[in-house]
Amino acid sequence: MQRYILIRVAQALLCVVGISIIVFLLSYLSGDPAVLLAPRDASKAQVEEIRHQLGLDKPIYEQYWKYVSGAVRGDFGESLRWKTPVMKIFLERFPNTIQLALAAMALALVIGVPTGVLSAVKAGTWFDSFGKVFAFVGQAAPSFWLGTMLILLFSVTLRLLPTSGMGSWRNILMPAFALGWYLMAALTRMSRSAMLDVLDSEYIKMARIKGVPEVWVILKHALRNAAIPVVTLSAMQFVALLGGTAIIEMIFNWPGVGKLIVDAIFARDYPVVQTIVLITSSMVVFANLLVDILYGYIDPRIRYQ
Amino acid sequence: MANSQQVGEMLNVPVMRRRAIWAGMTSALRGVPIFPAAILALFIFFGLFGRLIVTYDPNVGALRDSLTPPFWQAGGSTKHLLGTDPLGRDMLSRIVVGASTSLQVGFFVVIICGFIGSVFALLSGYLGGWVDIVIMRLTDIVMSMPFLIVALNVAAIVGPGKYNLILILGLMGWAGYARILRGEVLRLKESYFVRLAIVAGCSKPRIMVRHIFPNIANTLVILATLNLGVIIIAEASLSFLGLGIPPPTPAWGSMISDGRSYLGLAWWVSTFPGIALFLVVLSSNLLGDWLRVRLDPKFRQL
Numbered sequence: 001m002q003r004y005i006l007i008r009v010a011q012a013l014l015c016v017v018g019i020s021i022i023v024f025l026l027s028y029l030s031g032d033p034a035v036l037l038a039p040r041d042a043s044k045a046q047v048e049e050i051r052h053q054l055g056l057d058k059p060i061y062e063q064y065w066k067y068v069s070g071a072v073r074g075d076f077g078e079s080l081r082w083k084t085p086v087m088k089i090f091l092e093r094f095p096n097t098i099q100l101a102l103a104a105m106a107l108a109l110v111i112g113v114p115t116g117v118l119s120a121v122k123a124g125t126w127f128d129s130f131g132k133v134f135a136f137v138g139q140a141a142p143s144f145w146l147g148t149m150l151i152l153l154f155s156v157t158l159r160l161l162p163t164s165g166m167g168s169w170r171n172i173l174m175p176a177f178a179l180g181w182y183l184m185a186a187l188t189r190m191s192r193s194a195m196l197d198v199l200d201s202e203y204i205k206m207a208r209i210k211g212v213p214e215v216w217v218i219l220k221h222a223l224r225n226a227a228i229p230v231v232t233l234s235a236m237q238f239v240a241l242l243g244g245t246a247i248i249e250m251i252f253n254w255p256g257v258g259k260l261i262v263d264a265i266f267a268r269d270y271p272v273v274q275t276i277v278l279i280t281s282s283m284v285v286f287a288n289l290l291v292d293i294l295y296g297y298i299d300p301r302i303r304y305q
Numbered sequence: 306m307a308n309s310q311q312v313g314e315m316l317n318v319p320v321m322r323r324r325a326i327w328a329g330m331t332s333a334l335r336g337v338p339i340f341p342a343a344i345l346a347l348f349i350f351f352g353l354f355g356r357l358i359v360t361y362d363p364n365v366g367a368l369r370d371s372l373t374p375p376f377w378q379a380g381g382s383t384k385h386l387l388g389t390d391p392l393g394r395d396m397l398s399r400i401v402v403g404a405s406t407s408l409q410v411g412f413f414v415v416i417i418c419g420f421i422g423s424v425f426a427l428l429s430g431y432l433g434g435w436v437d438i439v440i441m442r443l444t445d446i447v448m449s450m451p452f453l454i455v456a457l458n459v460a461a462i463v464g465p466g467k468y469n470l471i472l473i474l475g476l477m478g479w480a481g482y483a484r485i486l487r488g489e490v491l492r493l494k495e496s497y498f499v500r501l502a503i504v505a506g507c508s509k510p511r512i513m514v515r516h517i518f519p520n521i522a523n524t525l526v527i528l529a530t531l532n533l534g535v536i537i538i539a540e541a542s543l544s545f546l547g548l549g550i551p552p553p554t555p556a557w558g559s560m561i562s563d564g565r566s567y568l569g570l571a572w573w574v575s576t577f578p579g580i581a582l583f584l585v586v587l588s589s590n591l592l593g594d595w596l597r598v599r600l601d602p603k604f605r606q607l
Contacts, residue, residue, distance in 0.1 A: 246454055
């Protein structure tokens with residue numbers, strides 16, 4: 001087990017290094033920040049001066065090294081637009097995104113899992129058909145269109161919910177729903193399929209033969225075993241949610257990391273873009289690492305791959 | 306007892322062969338879900354011939370016709386069945402022509418990803434060793450980077466445009482294919498026919514292409530159909546944010562974005578392109594699902 005963990009951690013670190021190289025290259029190829037920062041009528045000599053000051057005339061591996069050594073210490077440079085450290089801006093916005101992602105996750109779990117479970121328990125009935133339709137529709141509707149339609153329905157037509165901003169539960173409801181929609185559908189499918197599998201197994205038949213009430217059979221025996229794939233899927237999808245926040249935050253003007261990065265991309269604010277891509281990717285890598293280690297504990301066969 | 310003509314016919318090899326091929330093809334397609342297939346076929350038709358059949362120019366609008374409602378609402382007319390957009394362009398024509406963009410990007414990207422994914426999977430799975438390690442680390446890296454954000458970033462660098470978009474999405478989307486197909490290759494590596502091929506003296510490339518690849522083709526097709534919807538939505542998302550297909554070419558994502566400022570006045574500008582997107586993705590997902598159940602019973606758990 002130790003060996004397995006060590007190997008996986010080494011792989012994860014290698015992954016992060018690889019990501020940092022790609023992110024750095026992307027930024028490097030994006031264009032010349034010195035030209036952007038200099039006033040329009042600056043002479044070539046002045047632009048060169050700015051370039052020298054920013055350290056952009058050094059060879060690429062030196063720039064990369066400077067970037068990495070700063071990053072490890074938490075210094076990711078300054079935003080070109082606001083002249084404040086990127087880390088500070090990021091930490092201001094990150095809790096908002098987490099809040100949105102958690103809300104989306106909660107909605108998805110609360111709506112998706114029971115639908116899937118009920119769909120499996122009542123397999124073949126109208127509820128099952130409804131559940132299947134719900135799952136398919138959910139995976140096909142693009143989240144940004146759904147968000148726009150929700151605004152159309154609840155804000156413009158019914159005037160029940162505000163279109164943007166942060167504050168009360170009213171503000172978070174639509175964005176969370178739009179963000180969690182895909183996950184809701186995926187969870188419905190996954191819970192249904194996991195539940196169907198479990199309901200067929202020997203120990204469930206045994207419990208029924210023993211005379212255990214059906215509700216107890218489902219909740220206590222079946223659900224626990226069906227939960228494993230559902231939990232893994234949720235954990236993995238949570239990080240995918242973080243990527244999906246970009247578009248939802250743009251639509252609902254939610255002041256989070258997603259909106260920050262899209263605005264930064266349009267404003268050519270490279271330090272911000274670089275940092276956010278690096279941080280979010282690293283989070284994905286470590287989340288996968290944790291899931292893999294957890295799997296190693298649960299299922300010993302995986303350790304010997 | 307068959308008569309002499311029937312016997313003669315029975316022995317007619319060319320006819321029998323044609324019949325056998327026809328029987329094989331129709332039985333393969335038996336049970337294909339009609340609605341998704343029909344919808345997808347309709348949109349493919351739009352994609353290929355859209356420009357020829359529309360009655361209005363999708364790029365040019367008459368400003369005095371701007372924001373006409375669809376024909377069933379007050380103020381609408383049958384001149385513009387689904388209404389017009391803020392620039393007076395006919396919605397129906399734009400949606401039909403927009404199909405070509407979405408589907409072209411979708412198909413090309415899926416083909417590129419499938420190709421890269423298969424090549425990597427074959428090399429990584431069959432050759433093993435360092436090749437495997439390097440390719441798997443590369444796959445990890447690509448899979449960890451948030452797809453949309455990196456695509457946005459690269460699109461901001463290289464500029465908008467259909468072929469740029471195809472390239473970007475293609476270079477980012479192959480990781481899932483590579484991983485799953487590698488699993489298949491690993492499984493097939495141990496099978497008898499591969500061992501026999503090795504004994505017979507086949508070179509490694511020959512084994513990979515001629516023996517292993519045809520057996521992973523099934524999974525590849527399934528992955529491709531399931532991935533098509535994801536790619537189409539990704540293209541629409543990029544267009545929605547303004548970094549996809551540049552105007553005035555109609556693209557469903559940018560049409561939805563155009564309509565956002567007019568949600569109160571003109572709900573149809575955002576709604577109809579979204580419905581088109583939804584239908585295409587839904588059909589492709591349903592077909593992919595049917596294909597999965599049909600071709601590979603192992604996959605039913607996904």
